[in-house]
Every structure is written in structure tokens, then in C-alpha cells.
Amino acid sequence: MDPGIIGQSLARIEGPLKVTGTAAYTSDHTKERVAYAVPVGSTIANGRIAALNISKAREMPGIVEIYHRGNVGALYKPSPEAGAIDEARPPFADDVIRYYGQYVALVVAETFEDATAAASVVDVVYADVAAPNVELQLVADDEPAEVSRRGDPEAAYDASPIKIDRTYITPAETHNPIELHASLATYDDDGFTLYETTQAIVNHRNVVSEILNVPRENVRIVMKFLGSGFGGKLWPWSHGTLAAAAARNLGRPVKLVVTRKQMFQTVGHRARTQQRVRMSAQRNGSLTSLRHEAVNDAGMLDEYDENCGEATPHFYGTSNLLVTGGQTRRNIGSPTAMRGPGAVPGLFATESAYDELAIELGLDPVQLRLQNEPTRDQSLDVPFSSRHYAECLTVGAEKFGWSLRSPAIGSMRKDGSILGWGMSGCSWLAARFAAEARVELHADGSARVAIGTQDIGTGTYTVLAQLVAETTGIPIGRITVELGDTRLPPGPTSGGSMVTASVIPAVLEAARAAMKSAIGLATTLERQPFKGWSPEDLNFQSGKIVARNGASGKQIDYHEVLQNASVAMVSGGGKAASTFGEEHPKRSSHSYGAHFLEIAWQPEIARLRVNRVVTVIDAGRIVNPRAALNQIEGAVVMGVGMALLEEAHYDPRTGAPINSNLADYIVATNADTPRMDVTFLDYPDTKLNELGARGVGEIGLAGMASAIASAVYHATGVRVRTLPIDIEKLL
Amino acid sequence: MNSFTFTRARTIADALRSARGDVKFLAGGTTLVDLMKLDVERPAGIIDLNALPLAEVRRTPDGGLHIGALARNSDVAHHPDVVRDYPLLSQALLSGASVQLRNMASTGGNLLQRTRCVYFRDAAMACNKRSPGSGCAAIGGFNRNLAILGTSAHCIATNPSDQNVALTALEATVHVTGSNGERSVPIGDFYLLPGQTPERETILEPGDLVTSVTLPPPAPGAGSTYVKLRDRASFEFALASAAVVVTIKGGVMQRARVAMGGIATKPWRNLDVExxxxxxxxxxERFADAAQILLSDAKPQSRNGFKVELAKRCLVHALSVATAVT
Structure with missing residues (x-):
């Protein structure tokens, strides 16, 4: 393997396509005779449809068809084994309305404008309309599930001199990538070709083929570029089903782009959570118990487990621990995974509680964490594959200047503002999904890697090219990356920050198989240097075939071999199994990190801003530091929004997500972006894959809200346990 | 969006002649087009004003300033005369929206900017302003950014503009032309309280066209500022804002003009405060007294009670900045 490409800060190889507007995102695709579909959403959240009056809409210009329960045709629930979907009920399956915005009809017209105009005059008559249950107080409907237990946390808590018992609340948040969810569906004799905004083409195919009741091989999913997903585009949503059904019924392509308002209603959100955390300690700071009991809300039909205790069992060193998770049903659209699902709201609670415990103990919060650092995963009783959390803490503290912190509330001032310094740890899982890949080496000196995964804007195109360049020595500019199409070998879902770790074994194996094929060819060619050699005596280095011992001085470019053999290409396949969700893992694999940050508080105008953030991340080997930095910085900015701004509000009377636009659902802007200083420790985790890379997509968001809450307390003396930390909580 | 006719007016007379029936004037389009997409506005026709010669910014003979109704917010904000003599207006404009929106938005359009109340902007919701008699869903709903002053049982929508708050403190005059000829209206008389008719927001009659805004000569020696408070650092409407112009002599305030935004159903000026x-x-202490008077009639809603305190801090801070009191 040629060293050097892995670890380089390369610009995105697809960047020129994006900045010149030539990258075709899902809704940029079009087809001849395409019709435009606009779904009609319910304006109640609890009741049923008594009648659907579509006669007026039918008279509108350009109408092709209006679909509803009576004429949409057969749609099925996918079997549990098909794959993941958060709203399993097919659209129009019954007349019951369970959340505001639920699709009740689909208008298809010759133009988008015609469809929109007609959709606005579809008249839905409702019956049995009842007050929606969007109650904010969360109590689990059933006995919460025990996620993890060790020791006797109840007894240890009771026996400890220092205890805290706090409840933390995180609101519903919406993903709101700039790219709206979209689907362009075509149907012909070969089946369905669906251009989808998806983070998981393979899962999408597997699930949607069952919904449409067609063979899996008759569904092709294409997604070449995604305008971000943040988890909201992981699993199929009803609009895609409707577009496919309409294309099937009409025999013509149908395009459907959901509106920004519908982005708040029908394509998931981060579940609201309510988390009780009880911690106890000895006076010296030794953590004697931790109980983390979470409840999240879910839609009326489907289970949704936010798994707030995702990081709790392994992150905290204590002999006595309990983690539970419960759910309660509400008249809301189904929640779904959002960047760092579970761990992000969970760590807001446990890291905030840790901060509160440190204050109770009179200990520095960094010291408390270092003091309770576990040496192995106490929940699984296995070693960590690679854990450098303590170094994240010490390096972060050093870079930030934490030792200069004066702990008294409001005691630090600068430029007329009160400063607050806060910190938090963070963690996120590391694992691999199953992946297959194919690598071709071409006679013109180029290479192509094909894998049915997707680049959701995070740099996967570039990482794949780097892997092939590193393995083969072929220059990165001569490598084509083909992804985003289910015709390719099945690759991993872009979720859980797992793509890079997942593709490494498969791509390396495929590249090596292709190289081996080229070597084999070289030994068969007449009048060439390696005729009759044993392949075991040859190496593929920097795009050349060379003698393994190097003594002969002979070498030949691989593409010369291919040309001389009159073959267009050699290729190889690679395949690696999943390690995700293993029942008895041998090791505990996670990424770690720490945020240290400063906020400025101006009480005279109730203005709170985040000035600077120092983040240290232990995510294994960093394949492309530039892309990785982009992920962490983006997550830090998202963390500012999560901590201070973001909340989806449901109108208590109608159940409508009411701030359903980007002016009223406020996220951090460029002007809110703090100065950021990100460090990667870069310790390879070779137990996970050969290169030792984990993932960086989500961990940067974890711990940001608790670090900001900690800093806000330091500045104001107000401990905010319900996000977001808005102005009214500080007045 | 429904089908509509589109007419480009070549002259003011042309525009007035075309303004019959269910038509809307289009300037920057940053409110109107938005509302058409949301199905809140459904005009049968659009009259595009952008070819009219109404973009000029110039001094008036009395030393004031004439701002054409089509002058873009960016152009006004960066106009040297505005920056020098009416910095308050420049600050207010630059605190609003985004660069792209300010490049499009016009002075006249900003004067008539519609509320950001989510119930007004959602055709499925009850709203007396959009659909008179349908009720006010904002009362008892998501009203965090809505008004605590000037409300009625029928409407609590906030006037969202920054520009109009500054223009109110600067005692601007709005110039209107219509079928009844030309009129000049002090900005303090231009906006209406919602009362029982929240659909009527200004004194404009159907077919009236705002042609310009004029400002009186700048108050000599006055200190001024625009303070806007909001959750994030940019691109958000005010939760509370204050435009103040104060002249001090010997430590005593001789003349004070105060207008508030983000907290009232119209740009809010209370002469008792001044x-x-x-x-x-x-x-x-005196600033706090004035803030107390300003908010004495405040009627907080279910979600916006914090605005009473926020508005007080906003005004006290603005007066402190304008008078350089620390």
C-alpha cells in the first residue's frame, strides 16, 4: 500500500460539479412527459375523513388525476425484515387522521403550479374531530424498557453523601436540510426507477419494493447528490410511495417535492425527550451510581425509541447503573433519527447532570471526568477498542486555557459582557454496516470504484477515491467514483457516521483483487518482463507491477499489461460483514471528544452569544482532515442552534407544527458561528478496520448543548434543563 | 399559486389606471410573492411598478430627505446622506432581513410589509386579518413573537418592520397618490390599530400608491440609535426593537423621539414616553421610568410575557447608547 493519500486534506472531488450547478440533485432530474404531484395534508390531527370533495379541484386547469384512498391502488406495509421505515402505514391506508398534515389526497397535474392550485381547493370534510394529544409532559405509556443495568444503583444512591436528581427536556427538532425531500418516479416494463432524496438507497429499494409489491430487482433507486439529510432522509416516507403509486397508475413519470411546511409534518423530526438523571458520588468525586431514565414521544401507530441512553452505559465509570427508555404516543408525525439520535439528547442530560454534580462536589468538571474514567466497558465487560477520552479532556483544557477559569458565577468579564466558560464530553458509536464494492482498473490507466452507498454531502466520493488511490497508487484524478444507484454492489446506509468505516474493508479487498488480477495477467504475457513468473513473486505498487524482491529491477505499468493483453479492464470485488448491533461484541468501539467553550452574556439586553469553541475529537484515523473538520465544525454550529434556538412548536389546539418555516424555526446563521478550533487526536482504531477510521458525522453535535448550558450557568447562575436556552429563560 | 395577469406600469398614471378590482402592486416582491406562494394572497392581477421613476433619494429644499418608494433598502441604507444624517434609518435597515432581501425590498414595500404571524401566513388557520371574521388563532396559540401593545380581541399581529420603526422616530411623512389626488400623511397617522378591522392596516384606500417618504431635516446635535433584540445574531425579526433620537443640553434631554418595534401592532410611538x-x-433611572410608562398598558399573551421586560431593557439600552450614558 502506498502511504500518503489517507490523511490528506483533499478538496471534494465532486466539488466542481456542485459549485458550477451541474451536479444533479434529486429534484433536478426530469423525464419526458413528467407530471407533478402535490399532496394534500390534513388540517386536523385527530379524527377521520368523512368525505373528500374533489369536484372543484378536478375542474382546475391541467389536472391529470387526483388520488385518494379510493383510487390509489394497492399499497402494502413492508414486512419487518424488509428494512427500516418509521411510518409503516402506507399513505391513504384508512380514513383515520393521526397527525396534522397526514396526506389525504394527491393532486397530479401537468405543471407544479397547476397541481398546487388544485391542491388548495381539495375540500376535506372531517368527522369525530377530537383535541389532539400533543401534551408536553411525557410519561411512558408502558413500563419503560431496561436498556442497561449493573450493580445496585438504588442502594448505592441512597448510601451516598452527594446526590443529584434532575429532569432534562429536549424539544422536537426538525432536520430541515436546505434540499427539500423529493421523489421522481418512473414506471415501465422494467419496473420502477425512483430518484429519491435518500441516505440509504439499498434500504429504500428493499422497503419500497414491498410497499409496491414488486420484486426487489424491479426497483432501482438513484441518488447521486443529497442537499443534506441529517437523518431525516434515512428511511422512506409516504411522499415517495405516493409518487411511485401515481407513476404506476398513470404510466408516466411523476415528480413530487414536499414543501417546507410539510418538512415539519410528514418526514420526521427528533423526538421530544424527558430524561430523569440521578447521580451519586463520594465526597472525593468517585461516581457511585448513575440512573438515566428517558421517555420520548412517538406517533400513534409506530414504535419510536430515541435511545437516549446510547452512550450512558460505557461512557461513565461507575459500578451501579440503570438506563431505561420509554415511549408515549402523541398525535404527531413519526419521529425519526436526527444527527446523533439518542446520544445527542441523552448526553445533554447526563453531561449537564455531571456538570451539576461537579458543582455539588466543589470539583472542577474536567477533574471529575478524569477521575471517573473507566478502563473497560463496564456494561459489556469488554475492553475498549480504542478510547482516548481523557486525552480529549486534557488537550481541550490546555488549548482552551481552562486553568484560567474562575468558577464563581458571573465572575469573568470582557468587553462589557459576562463570560461563561463551560465544557462537556461527548461520545458516539463506532461500527460497520455490511458493504460490497467493486473496483475496476482500466487499460487507459484509470480506475473506477462502484458501491451502492451514497454521498450525503459529507465527502464519501472523495474518501472512496482516496481508498483506491492509496491501495493502487493510481492518481486520485484518474479515479472515478460511482455510487448512489442500487444497480451497484450494495453499500452501507449513510447513517450512524458509519460509511467510511464500513466501506474500507470492502473497497480495499476489491482493489486488491483487481490488482491481483492485473498481476496474474502480467505473468501470462509473451515478450513481457514477468512471463512465467509466479504471481506470489510480484507486487502492485504505484500503478506498476514490480518484482516483490525488487532485485530484478523489472517493472511494468499495469495499464500496459492490460493493453498488451487486449483487455479493457480487470476488476475485483470486496465484501465485509456488519458489526452493527452485535450481540456479544469482543470490544466496545466508540468515538470520543470534548468541547470547551465561551459564551458572552449581556444582561442589559438579554443577549447571549457563543464566542469560541475548542473541540477535541478521538475518532480513530482521519482519512480526510478537511472533510472531517467540515463535519465537526458544522456539527458545532448545529449545536449552537440546538442549545439556544431550535424547537418545533405544536399548536396545542390543532396539533399543527406551527413554526413550520425557516423564519420561525430558527437555526444558527453564519453570524452566530463561533470561532472554532478543532483537533483530531488521530489514533487509528484498527480493531474496527484496517485503516483504523471510525466516523465523524455526528459526534461533534453531541455534548454541545450541555457545554453551552454549563457556560450559561457559569455566566448567569441560571441552570437551564429544558432546551432551547431561549431569552425568556434568562430574563 | 393561482393564475394571475401581469401588467407592467410605465407611468404613475398608468399604474393608477390599472389598479382596478382585485389587483396588487408589485415592488420588490419580498412580501407579496411569498404570500402568493403560501396561498395567503390570491390576486387576480399584478401591476409591476418597477419601471416607474420612484427610486430616487435626494435632499429636499428644507434640508430633509426624499426617499422614492422604489428605492431599495440596500441603496437607502448605504446612501451617504442617510448614513451621515439619519444613521438610525441605516442601522434599522441593515438589521433587517438579509443582503439579498434588502437588495430587492423597496421603501414603499417595507412600509406595507405584512405581519409574520404564523396564523396569518397559514391559509388553514383562523385569522381575522387574512379572513375577516374567522377568528384569531394567535390568541392562545404560538404568539411568542406577537404584540403586547396595540392589540385587540381580534388581532395581536406585530408589524415586523425595522425601517418603519426608524421612520416613526424620525417623524417621516408618507406621500400617497390615488384616485383622489395626492396626499401627505405623517407616519404616525399612517398605520391603524387592528381594533375590529385588523384587515385594514393603513389609511390607504384601494388603488392608492405610495410614491415617496420624506424626512424632516436632521435634529441638530441629536444622538440616535436603533437597537434590535432577537434570538439569533441575524436574519430574524425583532422580538423588541427601539429607535431613539435624543438631543441633550447640559445633561438634560431637550427633545426625545422614541419608537418601538417587535412589540406592537404598528410601529409604536407613545408621546407620554417622550x-x-x-x-x-x-x-x-429616568430611562427606566420612561420604559415603565411605555409598557404600562402592555397586554402579554400566553407565550410573550417576556417581551415586557425585554422591551424595557431594549429601550433603556437604546437611550443609554444614544445619550452615551453608561
């Missing part, structure tokens, strides 16, 4: 300041020493 009276409480004038003749008083420029101290935080």
Missing part, C-alpha cells in the same frame, strides 16, 4: 424624558437628566 414627555417623560424631555426636560429630565439623561440617567438610567
Amino acid at each position: 414627555a417623560a424624558l424631555e426636560g429630565q437628566p439623561a440617567t438610567r
